[in-house]
Amino acid sequence: MTDTQKTFTLRVVIQMILVVLVAPFLPMIVSGQWDWWQAWAYAVASISAFIVSRLIANRRHPDLIKERARFMEAKDTKPWDKVLAPLLGLGSILILVAAGLEKYYVQTPASSLIWNLIALFGILLGYGFSSWALIENRFFSGTVRIQTERGHHVVSTGPYRIVRHPGYAGGMLGYLFIPLLLDSLWAWIPTLLLCVVMVVRTALEDKTLQAELPGYKEFAQKTRYRLLPGVW
Secondary structure (H helix, E strand, O other), X not given: OOHHHHHHHHHHHHHHHHHHHHHHHHHHHHHOOOOOHXXXXXXXXXXXHHHHHXXXXXXXXXXXXXXXXXXXXXXOOOOOHHHHHXXXXXXXXXXXXXXXXXXXXXXXXXXXXXXXXXXXXXXXXXHHHHHHHHHHOXXXXXXXXXXXXXXXXXXXXXXXXXXXXXXHHHHHHHHHHHHHHXXXXXXXXXXXHHHHHHHHHHHHHHHHHHHHOOOHHHHHHHOOOOOOOOOO
């Protein structure tokens, strides 16, 4: 194994540890409340969605996982996405940290079990829809760029028949249900800010694809809405 391969492997391992073993448990790590069943439910849902989607995607598109692992090295990433992509990652972390801090300092009264279960279903639905997009789209990269070296072309099957950016749509749906599941008012602040960033990124990415990806304008005429059918 060359030094480059060793570096790549180490980076992938570190990313996996952070995404699978650290981030989902942040509410419990921050609050110290390890008997918080809602936080456990979120962690299991998040980890399951990540692992299952990557296993299926790797079988269908082995080069996609490598592309996503190397996203920080892409030199043709759009300049604005070098700001927005990290903001998305930071925002998703801040949601969980805010919920943990509120649990530690405030002890906000719990909502009813039915609302917690509805929120958990919403998270599973959102993450499932986003995972479907990852599995369907061989070009589902971590940053916005035209992947000419990989034969980038329009993907119009699966969830892309419903909205043009199902990855963002599913992710946003899942994020919006996290504060409800974790009974956190504080978590709404980073959640709403994160949604704003996702809308901005969606608009800029869509504009880029229409200008630079052959066939995307025709695809946009068939799949009319970016994130929410009937709205936008």
